[in-house]
Amino acid sequence: MDQTVAAPGSLADPGAPGSDPAAEAGPLGRLTVPGALRWLRRVAGIVPFGAYVTLGLLLPMIAVAVGAFETNNGGFTFSNVSAATHGIYLHGFWQSIILSVFTSILPAIFGLLIAYAIFTAKRGNVLRQVVITASGVFANFGGVPLAFLFIASLGSSGLITHWLANIGFNLYGYGFSLYSLSGVIVVYLYFQIPLMVLVILPALEGLRPAWREAAENMGARTWEYWRFVGGPVLLPSFLGCVLLLFGSALSAYATAEALTNGTIPLTAIQIGSFLNGNVIAGQENIGKALGLGMVVIIAVAMIIYVMLQRRAAKWLR
Amino acid sequence: MAAVADTQIVKAPRRAARQGAPRAGTAWRWVVLLIAAVFFLLPLIVALRFAGIKAFGSVVSEPGFTSSLGLSVRLAVVTTVITIVLMLPTTVYVHLRLPGIRRLMEGITILPIVIPPVVLIVGVLQIAPGSLKGTPYLLGLEYVVLAMPFAYRAIDAGLRSLDLKTVTEASNSLGAGWVSTMLRVILPNLRTALLSAIVLTVALVLGEYTMASLALYQTFPVWIYVNSQTSGQVSVAASLLALFVTWIFLMGITVLGTRQSRRTGGGSVTLFTVARQETRGN
Numbered sequence: 279m280d281q282t283v284a285a286p287g288s289l290a291d292p293g294a295p296g297s298d299p300a301a302e303a304g305p306l307g308r309l310t311v312p313g314a315l316r317w318l319r320r321v322a323g324i325v326p327f328g329a330y331v332t333l334g335l336l337l338p339m340i341a342v343a344v345g346a347f348e349t350n351n352g353g354f355t356f357s358n359v360s361a362a363t364h365g366i367y368l369h370g371f372w373q374s375i376i377l378s379v380f381t382s383i384l385p386a387i388f389g390l391l392i393a394y395a396i397f398t399a400k401r402g403n404v405l406r407q408v409v410i411t412a413s414g415v416f417a418n419f420g421g422v423p424l425a426f427l428f429i430a431s432l433g434s435s436g437l438i439t440h441w442l443a444n445i446g447f448n449l450y451g452y453g454f455s456l457y458s459l460s461g462v463i464v465v466y467l468y469f470q471i472p473l474m475v476l477v478i479l480p481a482l483e484g485l486r487p488a489w490r491e492a493a494e495n496m497g498a499r500t501w502e503y504w505r506f507v508g509g510p511v512l513l514p515s516f517l518g519c520v521l522l523l524f525g526s527a528l529s530a531y532a533t534a535e536a537l538t539n540g541t542i543p544l545t546a547i548q549i550g551s552f553l554n555g556n557v558i559a560g561q562e563n564i565g566k567a568l569g570l571g572m573v574v575i576i577a578v579a580m581i582i583y584v585m586l587q588r589r590a591a592k593w594l595r
Numbered sequence: 596m597a598a599v600a601d602t603q604i605v606k607a608p609r610r611a612a613r614q615g616a617p618r619a620g621t622a623w624r625w626v627v628l629l630i631a632a633v634f635f636l637l638p639l640i641v642a643l644r645f646a647g648i649k650a651f652g653s654v655v656s657e658p659g660f661t662s663s664l665g666l667s668v669r670l671a672v673v674t675t676v677i678t679i680v681l682m683l684p685t686t687v688y689v690h691l692r693l694p695g696i697r698r699l700m701e702g703i704t705i706l707p708i709v710i711p712p713v714v715l716i717v718g719v720l721q722i723a724p725g726s727l728k729g730t731p732y733l734l735g736l737e738y739v740v741l742a743m744p745f746a747y748r749a750i751d752a753g754l755r756s757l758d759l760k761t762v763t764e765a766s767n768s769l770g771a772g773w774v775s776t777m778l779r780v781i782l783p784n785l786r787t788a789l790l791s792a793i794v795l796t797v798a799l800v801l802g803e804y805t806m807a808s809l810a811l812y813q814t815f816p817v818w819i820y821v822n823s824q825t826s827g828q829v830s831v832a833a834s835l836l837a838l839f840v841t842w843i844f845l846m847g848i849t850v851l852g853t854r855q856s857r858r859t860g861g862g863s864v865t866l867f868t869v870a871r872q873e874t875r876g877n
Contacts, residue, residue: 320692320693321693323684323685323688323689323692323693324685324688324689324693324696326681326684326685327681327682327685330681330739330740331703331740331743334719334736334737334739334740335706335707335710335715335740337718337722338715338717338718338719338721338722339710339714339715339718340718341718341721341722342714342717342718342721345718345721388627388631391627392627392628392631395623395624395627395628396628398624399624405628409628411846411850412635414845415842415845415846416635418798418802418841418845419838419841419842420802421802421803421804421805421816422804422816422817422819422820422834423802423816423819423834423835423837423838424834426642426819426823426827426830426831426834427638427639427642427831427834427835428638429827429831430638430641430642430645430646430827430831431637431638431641431642431645432638436641436645437641437644437645438637438638438641467634468634468635468638471631471634472635525708525709528711529710529711529712529713529714531711531712531713531804531805532804532805532808532816535804535805535808536804536820546711546713549713549714549717550713550805550808550809552717553716553717553720553809554809565717566717566718566721569711569713569714569717569718570714572711572714573710573711573714576709576710576711580709
């Protein structure tokens with residue numbers, strides 16, 4: 279660490295732009311030796327972090343991206359990408375996207391309702407505190423334990439399935455199966471809804487009561503308030519939350535894996551099966567192409583989000 | 596003038612009608628909350644019944660329980676130590692000397708959330724040196740990356756609620772060096788934030804399944820899954836146990852977090868700063 283900095287005030291950054299020109303401009307701005315040294319010293323504090331991120335995150339991702347275009351001998355090829363975008367793997371991408379769309383939009387709406395229900399309750403209200411705490415807890419709940427919880431209740435020999443059958447409602451007779459896409463959607467709702475409550479609540483709290491009062495004073499009805507004031511203000515945050523839920527559903531692996539024993543054709547599960555060695559030798563790099571595909575989908579979702587948000591921001595002006 | 600008066604007269608009954616509205620609104624609110632309560636509590640209660648009381652006792656004596664739990668706890672300790680040692684000085688440093696890159700830091704630390712862990716582990720297994728691949732500590736090192744978003748946000752929120760510049764300047768002008776400022780001024784002020792970071796990291800490591808199973812290490816969640824082939828009831832019981840322990844942890848920080856925010860009036864470490872999903876092994 280930089281222990282030589284002891285002069286009072288020098289620990290804190292000058293902050294104001296331009297107060298430290300050499301440092302602001304970096305070594306390229308003013309190519310003097312002391313300037314470059316000062317810049318290096320300033321940056322030194324984040325070098326360990328930068329190195330860790332490079333080794334633990336950046337290099338592995340580069341390895342995936344490069345591997346997607348390599349044959350097993352290291353030659354260049356498009357065959358992995360082509361295999362990843364055809365047949366069962368293309369199907370996997372579609373299933374993953376369908377799943378993610380359902381498990382981002384449904385929880386977004388229901389989560390917004392719950393959040394609004396407790397938002398209108400008074401601050402310090404017990405119910406409100408309980409819902410917030412429970413959301414924090416449930417949003418963190420996933421993976422294998424969650425899968426077993428649902429197998430015990432809604433699985434083919436689960437207790438709820440059994441009770442429903444006793445009152446004459448055969449859940450599995452209506453095409454529902456916990457081990458198929460419909461089941462995975464229900465299970466994902468269990469952590470997606472609370473996640474939505476947590477992320478949308480701060481945005482709701484940003485709606486000032488004064489705006490509503492102002493709207494009412496000007497004669498706006500409830501729906502008019504939401505159409506012209508509340509809705510447009512909330513929209514960017516709402517879209518951001520939907521994107522977050524989309525990414526969360528897309529990259530979820532453990533829950534679906536434990537629920538279906540890895541049989542459901544979702545991209546995350548397919549990538550996992552390449553590592554588990556359940557694939558023909560010589561095709562390992564298809565897994566990397568699938569991984570690259572997932573990253574691309576998330577990147578596209580983020581670009582759409584940024585564009586939507588820009589439009590929404592225009593209304594806000 | 597007349598027109599204005601006119602609209603006001605017309606408004607009056609409409610407002611009166613709206614006075615009745617909140618009652619309907621309240622009913623709707625209760626219906627939503629009731630549905631949510633059933634959806635979230637029913638599977639829990641049912642799973643408790645499914646497992647039965649006896650299964651809880653036999654979890655401990657299952658083969659592999661001790662070793663897998665031991666591995667998970669060891670990984671949690673390693674990950675937490677590295678995460679704090681790496682992220683605390685970095686975050687403080689960024690706040691003090693490079694506030695300009697705070698947005699960049701936020702962007703970088705969001706990456707482990709955006710990138711699916713299943714993709715990340717593919718790359719990690721590809722580039723990790725063989726000597727590291729043979730030990731489970733490879734997982735620990737990679738969990739540090741997964742924990743970064745939570746640790747950074749928790750510490751960042753803690754630093755924001757503290758007037759860092761004034762505090763360090765005061766400490767410096769009283770003659771304290773950088774190390775002593777860090778240990779005796781900043782650290783005590785960040786107790787809650789650090790506690791949140793630690794709890795979240797521990798919860799993450801104890802619950803992570805994706806990377807552990809794909810790197811072929813039998814951590815506790817992996818053991819629960821493998822063991823389910825022999826006894827479904829015991830696995831459900833083990834799942835519930837794992838859950839309750841994590842919940843107690845998380846509830847603890849929520850309570851602490853609210854107390855802290857009440858004390859400092861904002862800048863609290865909310866659970867969400869933290870409770871992002873993907874990395875928790877879903």
